[in-house]
Amino acid sequence: MSKNYNIAVIPGDGTGPxxxxxxxxxxxxxxxxxxxxxxxxxxxxxGDRFIRTNEALPDSAAxxxxxxxxxxxxxxxHPDVKPGILEKGIxxxxxxxxxxxxxxxxxxxxxxxxxxxxxxxxxxxDYVVVRENSGGIYTGIGGISRKGTTDEVAVxxxxxSYAQVxxxxxxxxxxxxxxxxxxxxxxxGKTNVLTYVYDLWERTFHDxxxxxxxDVSREYYHxxxxxxxxxxxxxxxxxxxxxxxxGDIITDLGAITQGGMGxxxxxxxxxxxxxxxxPIGGSAPKYTGxxxxxxxxxxxxxxxxxxxxxxxxxxxxxxxxxxTITGTKLDGLQAGRMGYSTSEVGDLxxxxxx
Ligand code: IPM
Ligand code: MN
Numbered sequence: 001m002s003k004n005y006n007i008a009v010i011p012g013d014g015t016g017p018x019x020x021x022x023x024x025x026x027x028x029x030x031x032x033x034x035x036x037x038x039x040x041x042x043x044x045x046x047g048d049r050f051i052r053t054n055e056a057l058p059d060s061a062a063x064x065x066x067x068x069x070x071x072x073x074x075x076x077x078h079p080d081v082k083p084g085i086l087e088k089g090i091x092x093x094x095x096x097x098x099x100x101x102x103x104x105x106x107x108x109x110x111x112x113x114x115x116x117x118x119x120x121x122x123x124x125x126d127y128v129v130v131r132e133n134s135g136g137i138y139t140g141i142g143g144i145s146r147k148g149t150t151d152e153v154a155v156x157x158x159x160x161s162y163a164q165v166x167x168x169x170x171x172x173x174x175x176x177x178x179x180x181x182x183x184x185x186x187x188x189g190k191t192n193v194l195t196y197v198y199d200l201w202e203r204t205f206h207d208x209x210x211x212x213x214x215d216v217s218r219e220y221y222h223x224x225x226x227x228x229x230x231x232x233x234x235x236x237x238x239x240x241x242x243x244x245x246x247g248d249i250i251t252d253l254g255a256i257t258q259g260g261m262g263x264x265x266x267x268x269x270x271x272x273x274x275x276x277x278x279p280i281g282g283s284a285p286k287y288t289g290x291x292x293x294x295x296x297x298x299x300x301x302x303x304x305x306x307x308x309x310x311x312x313x314x315x316x317x318x319x320x321x322x323x324t325i326t327g328t329k330l331d332g333l334q335a336g337r338m339g340y341s342t343s344e345v346g347d348l349x350x351x352x353x354x
Contacts, residue, residue, distance in 0.1 A: 104269055
């Protein structure tokens with residue numbers, strides 16, 4: 001009996017809907033080829049809905065999403081809505097309410113894609129960042145007093161519980177084992193300054209590593225040094241695990257080394273629940289409706305989604321097809337220069353897969 005998956009689709013803002021269309025095009029071909037079924041249901045969460053209704057997300061949204069096997073998201077962010085409202089009200093709220101405590105972000109340079117790192121190629125840039133996705137500064141604990149005066153004080157705390165750190169580290173160790181590459185997990189922290197939070201991370205890292213994953217090698221880097229080595233020696237890395245804020249920052253750096261936001265895909269994962277996959281770039285409002293944005297990140301997010309659903313062959317096939325196309329048709333691909341339109345790139349991948 002063929003498998004049947006119900007997918008919630010949130011095209012979102014700006015160029016989100018355009019790249020989601022291409023991902024769906026490719027996913028449909030994959031479903032035909034590998035004989036499983038995908039049922040898509042679209043949700044209008046995003047800036048336009050907020051402007052119309054003054055509500056970023058209905059309170060029922062998380063429960064609604066829990067009925068699905070997975071979620072595919074385009075982009076959130078609207079030029080007419082104050083920064084923070086949609087990001088917090090939609091993206092972060094869904095991540096938190098669905099407890100998607102892992103943000104999995106592969107940094108992989110595909111053949112033919114230009115990297116700003118001189119002398120580095122696809123064999124050097126191929127690692128994965130496991131970003132903790134439920135805590136840290138992102139919990140928004142803090143406040144402001146005496147706003148607008150010269151006595152104003154603002155606090156936003158980096159908050160981590162042992163349980164949050166431990167579940168993220170266990171996922172990262174397990175992922176490192178399953179990846180079967182260098183079997184090396186690097187913790188990225190700041191133990192020389194954040195002597196409480198990253199001390200908790202470091203102790204837990206070694207404790208769990210020693211007791212439960214003794215075959216996985218452990219390394220530690222401060223976050224500033226991590227940035228340096230991601231540029232100078234990206235080939236050192238296999239899997240990097242880090243907290244929410246550092247993970248946010250280093251994955252933008254990683255994305256640019258793999259060819260930019262048009263390529264970089266990610267997954268907000270709840271290993272025990274409903275996950276949400278997305279291109280990690282934003283809504284690029286400037287380019288909305290122009291059919292010029294690169295859809296590969298969203299297509300690869302779709303592949304990551306299939307992998308998480310257990311359709312490993314189909315997921316691998318999509319990524320392999322993308323790599324063939326970047327290596328041949330889109331040779332020299334870099335931000336803002338594809339040589340093809342958004343929908344043509346989607347067609348190339350769909351045809352290649354077929
Ligand atoms: C990301 C984004 C989000 C984040 C924003 C839009 C809230 O930058 O997915 O990396 O900081 O997590
Ligand atoms: Mn980010």
